Amino acid sequence: MSAELSPAEKGKFISARRAVDYVQDGMKLGLGTGSTAAWMVKCLARRVQQEGLQISCAATSTRTAELAKSLGLDVRALDDLGWLDLTIDGADEFDPELSLIKGGGAALLQEKIVASASDQMIVITDPAKEVASLGAFPLPVEVIPFGAMTTKALIEQMLTEMDVAGREVTLRMAGDKALRTDENNLILDLHLQKIGNARELSLMLNQIPGVVENGLFIDICDIVVIGDGAGKVTVKDISDGSSHTEAVTVTAADYSFADPKQ
Template identity: 50%
Template sequence: MTPAEQKKAAAAKAAEYVEDGMKLGIGTGSTSEEFVRVLAERVKGGLRVIGVPTSERTAKLCTELGVPLTNLDDTPHLDLTIDGADEFDPALRLIKGGGGALLREKIVAAASDRMIVITDATKKVAMLGAFPLPIEVIPFGSLATVRRVAEVAKAYGCEGKIARRADSYGEPFFTDSNNFIFDCSFGRIPDPDGLARELNLIPGVVETGLFIGIATLALVGTSSGVDIIEPK
């Protein structure tokens, strides 16, 4: 199967974990969109669920396809979140945020009893860091904040280019919460747990794309089917 077919297979498998009456967190990105399409077909067939989208983009697709939505103010506890990942390691530590929704994705996942990750086989790595680590930063004083990010990262064995993300017009990209994202090309992250902990102590850092201890299961589309991976 191609990577696109692997994503579809993982999304279809994830839909099997959705039970009638569930309150769902619904992720952002191309693989999550495949899940929304499968979920919408089940909703048309009578499945009763309600979802909390992790981005305006996901909310728009859910509305177009007829998936009922709510929000965390009205529904603060969720049964299950299904979302993609840009990378994951054997401990199911993730890098997320390639789609620019890492803050809302982490808030929704933290409000859920479980998080299932759906990916293609290219996202599985021995060590995180090949995919640039997104860090969401408040615009005020952002360059001072990023200077401190670089200092902390170096102390954890991480060095590389840190660049503010731009939109398709070359202007600064803003998240749904009106913050910047800086992408950190470290190449390798030897201590994701320590790095995540220290980065989140920096004033101006809203959240990082390191999801530690959140994912409970990964469904990985491969050339021969879907692998089910639990954290080691």
């Protein structure tokens, strides 16, 4: 691909390429899902091809697994790999404590399992995803199909006692049918606008029968890499509270592979 990227896509590419620098030979990696993660998979495959890295990967969705395999990466089941060294994934929102909302791509369950089974999680994102308080992005909750509307009603009732600014709950659709996850579950999107206590909300949601998992990632992310289409990348590390920005030069040759699949 030689066409110029939009600023948004350039930012995604910059963050993905920078995050791949953390990968070392012999690592077992978790591969995230979404448009930014797709750039990461392509950048990772290029490093493997150019440097001969020996790595193995667990994917967080069927579409990520298919993309990674098509690029020659060694993709295995998470149970076959055991504990992972590093997971690199995107996010829909992140706050100053590097708490996240994830699940815009309906892969939050596998994403949370893989990230929780890793020594370190790096999130790749863009400046628009940084917020002072989580909640502007609808919070996804994965629920089993049986009694899904009852589960929805229980969530709505629970939200009346939570510190949130909105309480609308909608069933995520794919065309005229309810969207199904890789595990054949459903997604409820919670339009909360602002979450006062994300930790409490996460715990309360997961106590409701029918809820499989929610899209709040608390105390899981270690580093956020923020790519800016203007030509810079910022790295925030929760372990030492550091934040530094680097200038980045990107040419068409750097992203000359095919467009990432969503």
